[in-house]
């Protein structure tokens with residue numbers, strides 16, 4: 001357990017906290033294809049959980065199931081002890097579950113600030129009337145490094161900035177648990193470092209639980225408390241990054257020399 005505190009500076013007891021989300025034998029079938037096949041694992045409160053696996057392993061399907069975009073074909077999904085499988089996606093957001101996409105989903109005709117404000121509208125409804133929206137937007141802009149660009153048109157933003165905008169909009173929903181779908185894709189080495197540092201910052205500042213799906217395994221190992229390797233819709237390995245990088249099954253079945261370079 002000691003090693004689990006190395007990445008985020010938290011104690012083993014904090015990392016081993018109660019699950020914020022639990023999957024129990026979750027399957028998702030598309031016709032005859034089992035994209036997820038009886039997956040069971042917990043997402044621990046306050047951890048950064050990395051998810052990797054080969055193309056078609058079921059990573060995006062898993063994110064879609066965990067965020068209410070897809071209903072599982074079978075199995076149980078709970079958030080903070082409450083059964084959530086089958087709820088509409090907007091209920092997930094209201095509970096404190098947010099996500100970002102591999103390709104930034106932003107409104108090009110709006111300003112940076114307006115984009116983030118649309119996220120704030122999907123936050124906890126009980127605080128919508130109290131003027132808290134501006135505070136949510138300001139905080140999300142500040143933590144993602146966008147405050148000085150708030151009035152600029154989002155449509156002119158470069159890829160890194162578009163990713164920041166999408167992340168800020170997700171943060172403005174005041175989430176407890178954020179799923180990030182390939183957040184580093186398309187970024188160069190320097191930009192990857194910037195974004196990894198940003199995830200660490202918002203994780204330690206907000207105490208957020210982060211689930212990061214990513215093909216860049218080295219960066220994922222550097223960032224995560226634990227890594228889950230999916231293979232053909234099943235759980236191949238769920239362990240500390242150090243152990244995952246040494247696991248012969250992972251090296252043989254998925255990673256290969258190219259990804260370890």
Ligand SMILES: Nc1ncnc2c1ncn2[C@@H]1O[C@H](COP(=O)(O)OP(=O)(O)OP(=O)(O)O)[C@@H](O)[C@H]1O
Nearest residue numbers: 030033034035053054055056057058059060061062
């Ligand atoms: N809506 C869908 N209808 C039919 N099949 C689907 C659908 N979505 C995903 N699949 C299939 O389910 C399997 C898992 O797909 P998924 O996109 O979850 O994998 P992935 O691990 O995210 O892959 P990648 O790394 O390439 O993004 C694949 O065989 C895919 O073709």
